[in-house]
Amino acid sequence: MTRTDDEPPEWAKERAREVMAAEESGEDGETEGADGEGDRDADGSDADDRVPDVPVETVDEAERLTRLARQTEDEAAAAFYRERRDELVKGHDYVPRLREDDDTLVLYPDEWMDDGTVQLDRIETTDRAVEVSLSGPGDADRYREIAAYNDAVADAVADTHGEPHADTARSFAAFMSNHYVRAVDDATPDVREEFREEYFPRNGWPTDEQLAVVDESLDVIEAVAADVDGPEES
Template sequence: MTRTNDEPPEWAKERAREVMAAETDDDGATGGGATDDRAAEGGDADRVPDVPAETVDEAERLTRLARRTEDESAAAFYRERRDELVDEHGYVPRLRDEDDTLVLYPDEWMDDGTVQLDRIETTDRAVEVSLSGPGDADRYREVAAYNDAVADAVADAHDAVHADTARSFAAFMSNHYVRAVDDATPEVREEFREEYFPRNGWPSDEQLAVLDESLDVIESVAADVDGPEES
Protein backbone atom coordinates (compact mmCIF):
# COMPACT_ATOMS: atom_id res chain seq x y z
CA MET A 1 0.00 0.00 0.00
CA THR A 2 1.20 3.48 -0.81
CA ARG A 3 2.70 5.27 2.14
CA THR A 4 3.13 8.93 2.90
CA ASN A 5 5.24 11.02 0.55
CA ASP A 6 8.66 12.06 1.77
CA GLU A 7 8.51 15.48 0.12
CA PRO A 8 6.03 18.11 1.45
CA PRO A 9 4.28 20.37 -1.08
CA GLU A 10 6.26 23.39 -2.24
CA TRP A 11 3.88 25.95 -0.70
CA ALA A 12 4.26 24.26 2.69
CA LYS A 13 8.05 24.22 2.51
CA GLU A 14 8.05 27.92 1.65
CA ARG A 15 5.75 28.69 4.58
CA ALA A 16 8.00 26.68 6.90
CA ARG A 17 11.03 28.72 5.76
CA GLU A 18 9.14 31.94 6.51
CA VAL A 19 8.21 30.73 10.00
CA MET A 20 11.80 29.69 10.74
CA ALA A 21 13.09 33.04 9.53
CA ALA A 22 10.64 34.87 11.76
CA GLU A 23 11.72 32.83 14.78
CA THR A 24 15.36 33.60 14.02
CA ASP A 25 14.62 37.33 13.91
CA ASP A 26 12.67 37.24 17.17
CA ASP A 27 15.05 35.09 19.21
CA GLY A 28 18.42 35.97 17.73
CA ALA A 29 19.23 32.37 16.84
CA THR A 30 17.75 29.66 14.65
CA GLY A 31 15.20 27.46 16.49
CA GLY A 32 14.87 29.93 19.38
CA GLY A 33 12.81 30.04 22.52
CA ALA A 34 9.46 28.82 21.22
CA THR A 35 10.95 25.61 19.87
CA ASP A 36 12.92 25.04 23.09
CA ASP A 37 9.79 25.57 25.18
CA ARG A 38 7.88 22.95 23.19
CA ALA A 39 10.74 20.49 23.51
CA ALA A 40 10.93 21.08 27.27
CA GLU A 41 7.19 20.42 27.62
CA GLY A 42 7.49 17.27 25.53
CA GLY A 43 4.33 18.29 23.69
CA ASP A 44 5.52 18.08 20.08
CA ALA A 45 8.34 15.57 20.34
CA ASP A 46 6.24 12.72 18.92
CA ARG A 47 4.04 14.69 16.53
CA VAL A 48 5.64 13.99 13.14
CA PRO A 49 2.91 13.17 12.19
CA ASP A 50 0.67 12.34 15.14
CA VAL A 51 -1.80 10.12 13.31
CA PRO A 52 -1.24 6.33 13.43
CA ALA A 53 -0.12 4.55 10.28
CA GLU A 54 -3.07 2.17 10.48
CA THR A 55 -5.44 5.15 10.49
CA VAL A 56 -3.76 6.51 7.36
CA ASP A 57 -4.10 3.10 5.70
CA GLU A 58 -7.80 2.87 6.56
CA ALA A 59 -8.45 6.45 5.40
CA GLU A 60 -6.82 5.55 2.08
CA ARG A 61 -8.89 2.37 1.77
CA LEU A 62 -12.16 4.19 2.49
CA THR A 63 -11.27 6.93 0.01
CA ARG A 64 -10.61 4.37 -2.71
CA LEU A 65 -13.90 2.60 -1.93
CA ALA A 66 -15.80 5.89 -2.19
CA ARG A 67 -14.22 6.57 -5.57
CA ARG A 68 -14.83 3.07 -6.92
CA THR A 69 -18.51 2.61 -6.04
CA GLU A 70 -21.23 3.84 -8.37
CA ASP A 71 -23.71 4.10 -5.50
CA GLU A 72 -23.61 7.69 -4.24
CA SER A 73 -25.12 6.79 -0.88
CA ALA A 74 -22.42 4.16 -0.38
CA ALA A 75 -19.73 6.66 -1.42
CA ALA A 76 -21.06 9.18 1.08
CA PHE A 77 -21.04 6.49 3.77
CA TYR A 78 -17.36 5.64 3.09
CA ARG A 79 -16.35 9.31 3.13
CA GLU A 80 -18.19 9.88 6.41
CA ARG A 81 -16.46 6.89 8.00
CA ARG A 82 -13.09 8.20 6.81
CA ASP A 83 -13.74 11.71 8.11
CA GLU A 84 -14.83 10.44 11.51
CA LEU A 85 -11.81 8.15 11.73
CA VAL A 86 -9.20 10.84 11.12
CA ASP A 87 -11.14 13.35 13.23
CA GLU A 88 -10.56 11.07 16.23
CA HIS A 89 -6.87 11.95 15.89
CA GLY A 90 -7.39 15.65 15.27
CA TYR A 91 -6.98 15.54 11.48
CA VAL A 92 -9.02 16.67 8.49
CA PRO A 93 -8.91 14.85 5.11
CA ARG A 94 -8.72 16.69 1.79
CA LEU A 95 -8.32 15.51 -1.81
CA ARG A 96 -5.76 17.38 -3.90
CA ASP A 97 -7.01 16.95 -7.45
CA GLU A 98 -3.97 18.26 -9.31
CA ASP A 99 -1.83 15.27 -8.30
CA ASP A 100 -4.57 12.87 -7.12
CA THR A 101 -3.44 12.86 -3.49
CA LEU A 102 -5.23 12.32 -0.20
CA VAL A 103 -3.93 14.83 2.35
CA LEU A 104 -4.53 14.71 6.10
CA TYR A 105 -4.09 18.09 7.80
CA PRO A 106 -4.07 18.76 11.56
CA ASP A 107 -7.43 20.38 12.23
CA GLU A 108 -5.85 23.36 14.00
CA TRP A 109 -4.41 24.38 10.62
CA MET A 110 -7.91 24.69 9.18
CA ASP A 111 -10.43 27.50 9.19
CA ASP A 112 -13.76 27.11 7.37
CA GLY A 113 -12.34 24.22 5.33
CA THR A 114 -9.20 26.05 4.19
CA VAL A 115 -5.61 25.61 5.34
CA GLN A 116 -4.31 28.73 7.12
CA LEU A 117 -0.62 29.05 6.28
CA ASP A 118 0.18 31.09 9.36
CA ARG A 119 -0.90 28.18 11.59
CA ILE A 120 1.61 25.68 10.18
CA GLU A 121 4.34 25.12 12.73
CA THR A 122 5.98 22.15 10.94
CA THR A 123 5.02 20.67 7.59
CA ASP A 124 5.99 17.19 8.77
CA ARG A 125 2.68 16.88 10.61
CA ALA A 126 0.74 16.73 7.34
CA VAL A 127 0.25 13.33 5.69
CA GLU A 128 0.06 12.76 1.93
CA VAL A 129 -0.98 9.54 0.19
CA SER A 130 -0.97 9.15 -3.59
CA LEU A 131 -4.21 7.64 -4.88
CA SER A 132 -2.90 6.86 -8.35
CA GLY A 133 -0.19 4.36 -7.46
CA PRO A 134 0.15 1.51 -9.96
CA GLY A 135 -0.29 -1.21 -7.35
CA ASP A 136 -3.94 -0.45 -6.56
CA ALA A 137 -5.40 -1.65 -9.85
CA ASP A 138 -3.15 -4.71 -9.81
CA ARG A 139 -4.27 -5.60 -6.28
CA TYR A 140 -7.93 -5.24 -7.21
CA ARG A 141 -7.56 -7.52 -10.23
CA GLU A 142 -5.71 -10.10 -8.15
CA VAL A 143 -8.35 -10.16 -5.40
CA ALA A 144 -11.27 -10.15 -7.87
CA ALA A 145 -9.76 -13.04 -9.84
CA TYR A 146 -9.36 -15.06 -6.65
CA ASN A 147 -12.90 -14.35 -5.47
CA ASP A 148 -14.30 -15.29 -8.88
CA ALA A 149 -12.27 -18.52 -8.78
CA VAL A 150 -13.82 -19.38 -5.40
CA ALA A 151 -17.30 -18.71 -6.78
CA ASP A 152 -16.57 -20.98 -9.76
CA ALA A 153 -15.33 -23.71 -7.40
CA VAL A 154 -18.53 -23.43 -5.37
CA ALA A 155 -20.54 -23.79 -8.58
CA ASP A 156 -18.58 -26.90 -9.53
CA ALA A 157 -19.04 -28.62 -6.19
CA HIS A 158 -22.39 -27.44 -4.84
CA ASP A 159 -25.97 -26.64 -5.75
CA ALA A 160 -26.87 -23.58 -7.79
CA VAL A 161 -28.38 -21.88 -4.73
CA HIS A 162 -24.93 -21.74 -3.11
CA ALA A 163 -23.24 -20.82 -6.39
CA ASP A 164 -25.50 -17.81 -6.95
CA THR A 165 -24.82 -16.52 -3.44
CA ALA A 166 -21.09 -17.12 -3.89
CA ARG A 167 -21.07 -14.91 -6.98
CA SER A 168 -22.85 -12.13 -5.10
CA PHE A 169 -20.49 -12.43 -2.14
CA ALA A 170 -17.45 -12.42 -4.46
CA ALA A 171 -18.65 -9.19 -6.09
CA PHE A 172 -19.33 -7.63 -2.70
CA MET A 173 -15.90 -8.47 -1.27
CA SER A 174 -14.04 -7.41 -4.44
CA ASN A 175 -15.84 -4.15 -5.12
CA HIS A 176 -16.56 -2.92 -1.61
CA TYR A 177 -13.56 -4.14 0.37
CA VAL A 178 -10.93 -5.39 -2.10
CA ARG A 179 -10.52 -8.40 0.17
CA ALA A 180 -10.65 -12.15 -0.32
CA VAL A 181 -13.98 -13.84 0.40
CA ASP A 182 -12.38 -15.84 3.20
CA ASP A 183 -11.00 -12.65 4.78
CA ALA A 184 -14.42 -11.30 5.75
CA THR A 185 -14.82 -10.28 9.38
CA PRO A 186 -18.08 -11.00 11.24
CA GLU A 187 -19.00 -7.34 10.76
CA VAL A 188 -18.44 -7.54 7.01
CA ARG A 189 -20.53 -10.71 6.79
CA GLU A 190 -23.28 -8.96 8.71
CA GLU A 191 -23.18 -6.03 6.27
CA PHE A 192 -23.48 -8.45 3.35
CA ARG A 193 -26.28 -10.38 5.02
CA GLU A 194 -28.38 -7.44 6.18
CA GLU A 195 -27.65 -4.68 3.67
CA TYR A 196 -25.89 -5.62 0.43
CA PHE A 197 -27.45 -9.00 -0.40
CA PRO A 198 -31.14 -8.08 -0.01
CA ARG A 199 -30.70 -4.88 -2.04
CA ASN A 200 -28.14 -5.85 -4.68
CA GLY A 201 -28.07 -9.66 -4.82
CA TRP A 202 -31.67 -10.21 -5.97
CA PRO A 203 -31.80 -13.37 -3.81
CA SER A 204 -34.48 -15.99 -4.12
CA ASP A 205 -36.38 -17.17 -1.08
CA GLU A 206 -34.30 -20.34 -1.17
CA GLN A 207 -31.06 -18.34 -1.14
CA LEU A 208 -32.21 -16.32 1.86
CA ALA A 209 -33.25 -19.47 3.70
CA VAL A 210 -29.78 -21.04 3.40
CA LEU A 211 -27.65 -17.89 3.40
CA ASP A 212 -25.60 -18.78 6.48
CA GLU A 213 -24.96 -22.24 5.05
CA SER A 214 -23.85 -20.68 1.77
CA LEU A 215 -21.36 -18.43 3.53
CA ASP A 216 -19.92 -21.44 5.33
CA VAL A 217 -19.67 -23.30 2.01
CA ILE A 218 -17.80 -20.36 0.46
CA GLU A 219 -15.28 -20.27 3.29
CA SER A 220 -14.78 -24.03 3.14
CA VAL A 221 -14.24 -24.07 -0.62
CA ALA A 222 -11.89 -21.07 -0.46
CA ALA A 223 -9.48 -23.07 1.72
CA ASP A 224 -8.62 -25.17 -1.36
CA VAL A 225 -8.20 -22.25 -3.80
CA ASP A 226 -4.75 -20.65 -4.14
CA GLY A 227 -4.17 -16.91 -3.67
CA PRO A 228 -4.23 -14.02 -3.44
CA GLU A 229 -0.91 -13.02 -1.86
CA GLU A 230 -0.95 -10.68 1.14
CA SER A 231 -0.54 -6.99 0.24
Protein backbone atom coordinates in the same frame (compact mmCIF):
# COMPACT_ATOMS: atom_id res chain seq x y z
CA MET B 1 -6.69 -1.04 2.37
CA THR B 2 -4.76 -2.79 5.04
CA ARG B 3 -1.05 -2.78 4.35
CA THR B 4 0.40 -6.28 4.04
CA ASP B 5 4.13 -5.55 4.28
CA ASP B 6 6.12 -4.96 7.45
CA GLU B 7 8.04 -1.94 6.20
CA PRO B 8 7.04 1.16 8.23
CA PRO B 9 6.03 4.27 6.26
CA GLU B 10 8.72 6.85 5.61
CA TRP B 11 7.25 9.37 8.03
CA ALA B 12 7.39 6.76 10.82
CA LYS B 13 11.08 6.09 10.17
CA GLU B 14 11.73 9.84 10.14
CA ARG B 15 9.83 10.19 13.41
CA ALA B 16 12.00 7.47 14.97
CA ARG B 17 15.13 9.35 13.91
CA GLU B 18 13.77 12.56 15.44
CA VAL B 19 13.02 10.84 18.73
CA MET B 20 16.51 9.40 18.91
CA ALA B 21 18.04 12.80 18.15
CA ALA B 22 15.86 14.47 20.80
CA GLU B 23 16.91 11.93 23.42
CA GLU B 24 20.55 12.62 22.68
CA SER B 25 20.14 16.43 22.81
CA GLY B 26 19.23 16.73 26.49
CA GLU B 27 18.44 14.86 29.67
CA ASP B 28 14.70 15.27 29.34
CA GLY B 29 14.58 14.90 25.53
CA GLU B 30 13.45 18.49 24.90
CA THR B 31 15.05 20.55 22.16
CA GLU B 32 15.61 24.14 23.08
CA GLY B 33 14.30 26.96 20.94
CA ALA B 34 15.72 30.43 20.67
CA ASP B 35 14.37 31.33 24.11
CA GLY B 36 15.94 28.24 25.74
CA GLU B 37 12.56 26.93 26.84
CA GLY B 38 12.17 24.36 24.06
CA ASP B 39 9.55 24.25 21.31
CA ARG B 40 6.31 23.73 23.16
CA ASP B 41 2.71 24.21 22.12
CA ALA B 42 0.07 26.15 24.01
CA ASP B 43 -1.01 22.96 25.79
CA GLY B 44 2.54 22.43 27.12
CA SER B 45 3.41 19.45 24.92
CA ASP B 46 6.52 19.20 22.79
CA ALA B 47 5.89 20.18 19.19
CA ASP B 48 8.06 17.25 18.10
CA ASP B 49 5.60 14.87 19.77
CA ARG B 50 3.04 15.83 17.16
CA VAL B 51 4.62 14.49 13.96
CA PRO B 52 2.05 13.43 12.97
CA ASP B 53 -0.76 13.20 15.54
CA VAL B 54 -2.76 10.50 13.76
CA PRO B 55 -2.02 6.77 14.38
CA VAL B 56 -0.90 4.47 11.57
CA GLU B 57 -4.02 2.33 12.08
CA THR B 58 -6.23 5.35 11.48
CA VAL B 59 -4.36 6.24 8.30
CA ASP B 60 -4.77 2.68 7.00
CA GLU B 61 -8.48 2.66 7.77
CA ALA B 62 -8.98 6.09 6.17
CA GLU B 63 -7.27 4.79 3.03
CA ARG B 64 -9.42 1.66 3.00
CA LEU B 65 -12.66 3.61 3.37
CA THR B 66 -11.60 6.05 0.65
CA ARG B 67 -10.94 3.20 -1.76
CA LEU B 68 -14.30 1.64 -0.92
CA ALA B 69 -16.10 4.91 -1.60
CA ARG B 70 -14.36 5.21 -4.97
CA GLN B 71 -14.99 1.63 -6.05
CA THR B 72 -18.65 1.16 -5.15
CA GLU B 73 -21.32 2.01 -7.69
CA ASP B 74 -23.87 2.64 -4.94
CA GLU B 75 -23.94 6.36 -4.08
CA ALA B 76 -25.47 5.71 -0.66
CA ALA B 77 -22.71 3.24 0.18
CA ALA B 78 -20.05 5.66 -1.08
CA ALA B 79 -21.44 8.42 1.13
CA PHE B 80 -21.49 6.02 4.09
CA TYR B 81 -17.81 5.13 3.60
CA ARG B 82 -16.80 8.79 3.28
CA GLU B 83 -18.72 9.71 6.43
CA ARG B 84 -17.05 6.89 8.37
CA ARG B 85 -13.64 8.06 7.15
CA ASP B 86 -14.32 11.71 8.01
CA GLU B 87 -15.54 10.86 11.51
CA LEU B 88 -12.56 8.56 12.06
CA VAL B 89 -9.92 11.17 11.29
CA LYS B 90 -11.95 13.90 12.98
CA GLY B 91 -11.51 11.94 16.19
CA HIS B 92 -7.80 12.76 15.94
CA ASP B 93 -8.41 16.40 14.94
CA TYR B 94 -7.60 15.80 11.29
CA VAL B 95 -9.45 16.54 8.06
CA PRO B 96 -9.24 14.32 4.93
CA ARG B 97 -8.87 15.75 1.45
CA LEU B 98 -8.35 14.18 -1.99
CA ARG B 99 -5.61 15.81 -4.06
CA GLU B 100 -6.80 14.96 -7.54
CA ASP B 101 -3.77 16.07 -9.54
CA ASP B 102 -1.71 13.15 -8.20
CA ASP B 103 -4.53 10.97 -6.80
CA THR B 104 -3.47 11.27 -3.17
CA LEU B 105 -5.40 11.12 0.09
CA VAL B 106 -4.12 13.86 2.41
CA LEU B 107 -4.91 14.19 6.11
CA TYR B 108 -4.48 17.75 7.40
CA PRO B 109 -4.53 18.87 11.04
CA ASP B 110 -7.89 20.51 11.67
CA GLU B 111 -6.23 23.62 13.08
CA TRP B 112 -4.71 24.33 9.65
CA MET B 113 -8.15 24.59 8.09
CA ASP B 114 -10.58 27.47 7.75
CA ASP B 115 -13.87 26.95 5.93
CA GLY B 116 -12.48 23.86 4.20
CA THR B 117 -9.28 25.52 2.97
CA VAL B 118 -5.74 25.10 4.27
CA GLN B 119 -4.36 28.34 5.70
CA LEU B 120 -0.66 28.45 4.89
CA ASP B 121 0.15 30.82 7.76
CA ARG B 122 -1.06 28.18 10.24
CA ILE B 123 1.36 25.47 9.09
CA GLU B 124 4.19 25.22 11.61
CA THR B 125 5.64 22.01 10.14
CA THR B 126 4.48 20.15 7.03
CA ASP B 127 5.49 16.84 8.67
CA ARG B 128 2.20 16.84 10.53
CA ALA B 129 0.28 16.19 7.31
CA VAL B 130 -0.12 12.61 6.07
CA GLU B 131 -0.20 11.64 2.38
CA VAL B 132 -1.29 8.28 0.93
CA SER B 133 -1.12 7.55 -2.80
CA LEU B 134 -4.29 5.91 -4.10
CA SER B 135 -2.93 4.86 -7.47
CA GLY B 136 0.22 2.84 -6.90
CA PRO B 137 0.68 0.51 -9.90
CA GLY B 138 1.52 -2.50 -7.75
CA ASP B 139 -1.63 -2.13 -5.68
CA ALA B 140 -3.77 -1.71 -8.80
CA ASP B 141 -2.32 -4.83 -10.41
CA ARG B 142 -2.81 -6.84 -7.23
CA TYR B 143 -6.39 -5.63 -6.89
CA ARG B 144 -7.28 -6.73 -10.42
CA GLU B 145 -5.74 -10.14 -9.85
CA ILE B 146 -7.54 -10.70 -6.54
CA ALA B 147 -10.86 -9.37 -7.84
CA ALA B 148 -10.71 -11.65 -10.91
CA TYR B 149 -10.09 -14.67 -8.68
CA ASN B 150 -12.89 -13.78 -6.27
CA ASP B 151 -15.30 -13.25 -9.15
CA ALA B 152 -14.30 -16.64 -10.57
CA VAL B 153 -15.09 -18.29 -7.24
CA ALA B 154 -18.50 -16.56 -7.16
CA ASP B 155 -19.21 -17.81 -10.68
CA ALA B 156 -18.24 -21.33 -9.66
CA VAL B 157 -20.58 -21.17 -6.67
CA ALA B 158 -23.39 -20.08 -8.98
CA ASP B 159 -22.66 -22.96 -11.37
CA THR B 160 -22.45 -25.67 -8.71
CA HIS B 161 -24.84 -24.55 -5.98
CA GLY B 162 -27.17 -21.91 -7.41
CA GLU B 163 -29.24 -19.62 -5.22
CA PRO B 164 -29.22 -18.39 -2.54
CA HIS B 165 -25.49 -19.10 -2.22
CA ALA B 166 -24.64 -17.48 -5.58
CA ASP B 167 -25.77 -13.95 -4.65
CA THR B 168 -24.06 -14.20 -1.27
CA ALA B 169 -20.86 -15.33 -3.00
CA ARG B 170 -20.98 -12.28 -5.27
CA SER B 171 -21.39 -9.98 -2.26
CA PHE B 172 -18.59 -11.71 -0.38
CA ALA B 173 -16.32 -11.48 -3.44
CA ALA B 174 -16.92 -7.73 -3.66
CA PHE B 175 -16.36 -7.35 0.08
CA MET B 176 -13.05 -9.22 0.09
CA SER B 177 -11.78 -7.51 -3.06
CA ASN B 178 -12.72 -3.95 -2.11
CA HIS B 179 -12.30 -4.06 1.67
CA TYR B 180 -9.18 -6.16 2.04
CA VAL B 181 -7.80 -6.96 -1.43
CA ARG B 182 -7.65 -10.58 -0.28
CA ALA B 183 -8.92 -13.85 -1.70
CA VAL B 184 -12.30 -15.08 -0.46
CA ASP B 185 -10.70 -18.20 1.01
CA ASP B 186 -8.18 -16.07 2.92
CA ALA B 187 -10.80 -14.54 5.23
CA THR B 188 -10.14 -14.81 8.96
CA PRO B 189 -13.00 -15.54 11.40
CA ASP B 190 -13.07 -11.82 12.31
CA VAL B 191 -13.33 -10.82 8.66
CA ARG B 192 -16.14 -13.30 8.07
CA GLU B 193 -17.95 -11.90 11.11
CA GLU B 194 -17.54 -8.34 9.79
CA PHE B 195 -19.07 -9.41 6.48
CA ARG B 196 -21.90 -11.31 8.13
CA GLU B 197 -22.82 -8.71 10.78
CA GLU B 198 -22.00 -5.39 9.12
CA TYR B 199 -21.30 -5.38 5.40
CA PHE B 200 -23.81 -7.95 4.16
CA PRO B 201 -26.96 -6.56 5.85
CA ARG B 202 -26.10 -2.98 4.81
CA ASN B 203 -24.62 -3.38 1.35
CA GLY B 204 -25.55 -6.86 0.09
CA TRP B 205 -29.33 -6.35 -0.03
CA PRO B 206 -29.80 -9.96 1.15
CA THR B 207 -33.10 -11.82 1.10
CA ASP B 208 -34.42 -13.48 4.23
CA GLU B 209 -33.34 -16.79 2.75
CA GLN B 210 -29.78 -15.53 2.24
CA LEU B 211 -29.59 -14.26 5.81
CA ALA B 212 -30.87 -17.56 7.16
CA VAL B 213 -28.10 -19.58 5.48
CA VAL B 214 -25.25 -17.04 5.34
CA ASP B 215 -22.91 -19.25 7.40
CA GLU B 216 -23.60 -22.18 5.11
CA SER B 217 -22.94 -19.94 2.11
CA LEU B 218 -19.56 -18.89 3.49
CA ASP B 219 -18.63 -22.54 3.96
CA VAL B 220 -19.74 -23.29 0.40
CA ILE B 221 -17.60 -20.42 -0.90
CA GLU B 222 -14.52 -21.72 0.90
CA ALA B 223 -15.09 -25.26 -0.32
CA VAL B 224 -15.61 -24.20 -3.94
CA ALA B 225 -12.56 -21.91 -3.83
CA ALA B 226 -10.36 -24.96 -3.20
CA ASP B 227 -11.03 -26.07 -6.79
CA VAL B 228 -10.40 -22.65 -8.39
CA ASP B 229 -6.88 -21.67 -9.38
CA GLY B 230 -5.91 -18.96 -6.92
CA PRO B 231 -3.96 -15.73 -7.46
CA GLU B 232 -0.20 -15.90 -7.13
CA GLU B 233 1.28 -14.82 -3.84
CA SER B 234 2.37 -11.19 -3.78
